[in-house]
Amino acid sequence: MAFNKVHHIAIICSDYQKSKHFYVEVLGLEILNEVYREERQSYKLDLALNGDYIIELFSFPNPPKRPSRPEALGLRHLAFEVDNVSIERQKLIEKGVNVEPIRTDEFTGRKFTFFADPDNLPLELYEK
Structure with a gap:
């Protein structure tokens, strides 16, 4: 394999506006692109850190819960x-x-x- 770098990390959120505020206003990531995909009832927000694209923030209707603590698999x-x-x-x-x-x-x-x-x-x- 000849990987150059990690290109981006995709995150699915439950409340798009709340997560957008957190990642942009609280953490200070930059918005590169934001689209609403009507057919999927989903937002896609591309975020950058110091000009480098790092996070793809998605919203989907009713995403299933994923355990994250304590030390869940994944x-x-x-x-x-x-x-x-x-x-x-x-x-x-x-x-x-x-x-x-x-x-x-x-x-x-x-x-x-x-x-x-x-x-x-x-x-x-x-x-x-």
Whole structure:
């Protein structure tokens, strides 16, 4: 295989407007493209981080629930690299996001913390 990079991550949300607000206004991702697909009753929102396309946010009517905690099988979480976990954690708290206490990775010595999106998808801040 000759992969170049991860192209994007697709997320299906239960409340499109709430999730759009979270990813754009709270996390600060940029909107690249937004379309409503009438035939599927579905929004598709392409989001970028620092100009790089990373998340495809979808809405579908009545999506089935997927367990994410505790440690359910499948994709575990989405991690964002940051320069300073303490500073970024405080910014999330100031925006009303519930963020776990900061921990230290026992193998790398790097700081990290977890929080969740509106559908309880686990998200992580990991210090560079």
